[in-house]
Structures are given as C-alpha cells and as structure tokens.
Amino acid sequence: MNSPRYVFMKLLPKNLESRLFGNLINLKIPVLSKLARNLFAKAYHLEMSEASKPLSAYANIGELFVRTLAPGKRPIADAEIVSPVDGRESQSGILYGENAEMIQAKGKTYSLAELLRDKELAAHFARGRFATIYLAPFNYHRIHSPVSGKLIAASYCPGTLWPVNNWSVNRVEGLFCINERITTRIAVDGGGELLLVKVGATNVGRIAVNYAPNWITNVGKLPRHAPRIDYTPQEEYRFKRGDELGRFEMGSTVILIADEILANRHPELFAKTLGKAVKMGESLL
Structure with missing residues (x-):
C-alpha cells in the first residue's frame, strides 16, 4: 500500500515546484537571502574552509550551493579513473x-x-x-x-x-x-x-x-x-x-x-x- 508521503510526492507537480524553489533561493533579498544562506550552511554543516570564498561572499543559497573550491583542496589521484564528484x-x-x-x-x-x-x-x-x-x-x-x-x-x-x-x-x-x-x-x-x-x-x-x-x-x-x-x-x-x-x-x-x-x-x-x-x-x- 502506498504511503501518504508517496501519494503526495506522486501528485506534486515536481518540476514546477522545483523551478519555483530554484527561483526563490536565487533571489537577492536584503537581509533575508543572507539569513537563509547562513541557516543553510549551519543546518548542513558546510565545510567552508574548503571553499574559494568565505560564506559572506555568497549572496544567497543558490550561489553557495554551486560554490567552487580553493586551489589544492581536491588533488587528482594518479589513476585512470577518478571520482567526478564528492x-x-x-x-x-x-x-x-x-x-x-x-x-x-x-x-x-x-x-x-x-x-x-x-x-x-x-x-x-x-x-x-x-x-x-x-x-x-x-x-x-x-x-x-x-x-x-x-x-x-x-x-x-x-x-x-x-x-x-x-x-x-x-x-x-x-x-x-x-x-x-x-x-x-x-x-x-x-x-x-x-x-x-x-x-x-x-x-x-x-x-x-x-x-x-x-x-x-x-x-x-x-x-x-x-x-x-x-x-x-x-x-x-x-x-x-x-x-x-x-x-x-x-x-x-x-x-x-x-x-x-x-x-x-x-x-x-x-x-x-x-x-x-x-x-x-x-x-x-
């Protein structure tokens, strides 16, 4: 029997909801966007010491999520096939x-x-x-x-x-x-x-x-x-x-x-x- 959660997710217009959510987290609203960014970093314990910029440099969650790394934080192994991601x-x-x-x-x-x-x-x-x-x-x-x-x-x-x-x-x-x-x-x-x-x-x-x-x-x-x-x-x-x-x-x-x-x-x-x-x-x- 399908759970209520499964039924809800199946009926949810997931692509539309995701597009709206993407627009939301990429907004640059004074104070609110930076507050949301800080809460996201804290909730998920982001390792900002690896990032190329400090947390304060990202205007919103969207920018923070696609952050780049500081040089040397991901050395490439001497192997023919390496992991493409964390x-x-x-x-x-x-x-x-x-x-x-x-x-x-x-x-x-x-x-x-x-x-x-x-x-x-x-x-x-x-x-x-x-x-x-x-x-x-x-x-x-x-x-x-x-x-x-x-x-x-x-x-x-x-x-x-x-x-x-x-x-x-x-x-x-x-x-x-x-x-x-x-x-x-x-x-x-x-x-x-x-x-x-x-x-x-x-x-x-x-x-x-x-x-x-x-x-x-x-x-x-x-x-x-x-x-x-x-x-x-x-x-x-x-x-x-x-x-x-x-x-x-x-x-x-x-x-x-x-x-x-x-x-x-x-x-x-x-x-x-x-x-x-x-x-x-x-x-x-």
Missing part, C-alpha cells in the same frame, strides 16, 4: 549482457537501456561496470571529468524530478529512468569509453554542462517533446581528469558506466569504494 558510492556492479540490469536498491533494479533510452548504446556498454554516487546537500556540487579523453556526444532525457534520497530510491520503481538527466559520453585516452549520467532531483533540479552552455535542465530552455535529445560537438572537446564538466544546482546522483575495455583493464573498478564516501579526484580503481 558523494557516497551507494551501488556498483557488472553489466551482464545487452539487457543488463543495474541495482537501484535492495530488491529494486532498472535496465541500462531504459536509463539511456537507447538500446544500441546500452549494448555497446554490455559487460562493462557501473557505479552510483549519491550527493548529499552538504557536498560540493560541481561535476568533473573522471577520465582524460574527448567528448563523443551527450544526451538529455526529459523526465520528472523525484527526490533521490534513501526514501525514494527504496520506493520509486525505476527512479533514475524517470527523473530527467544528462548523459556525457567520453572516449578515454588509452582506449575504452565511459558514460557520466547526471540525474536531476526535486528542488531546483537544474543540471548544467560546460561544453553546451545552453543545456540547463528545468529552466524551460530544453525541449521536452521527445524521449531523448542528442548533442554532437561541432569541434573536438577534450577533458583532463579533474577538469570541471558541469554542476548540479541542488543535490542529486551521478551514475558512471564503463565499457568492457575499461572493465577488463581494471577488474576491480568501482569495487573498492562501494559503500564509502568519496571525494572528487580520488581513485575509483
């Missing part, structure tokens, strides 16, 4: 075959093809490995490249904006397949490919990527008439490990998908960090 690796595993199932939570799975909304692309990553990294509100929310390589393509999948906390992950079927998301496909230097799937969530719900400045979710800029909108770079766009790739405006989840070439090269990929907190730049090998 968070906790909640799930990882092997992608068995073309109809690979991925773990969402205990007793709940979803398919790679449904996540990508592309059966051919999913088949390309069969026999690879995946990892899910959850970002909490207190985490640093900029997204960095986990590998050195070049951009092959990207895609935007319109969707809803359920929360991505433990409550939702354990109750909402196919959560990551119904929430909207942007996927970045990278050809890794040395061979192999990696997908970086950025999943939106309730409250603001915005995802932005640096390589396509007009691609910002939940602000009314991206079309929603198709299940999937593809992006192909017009010129070569390269990343080094640790280069900033985009940002979340409010918390969410990153799913990494490595192909069979990378999985064979690194048999323990994502396994040693399962269940652990990770920092951007730390090795995932």
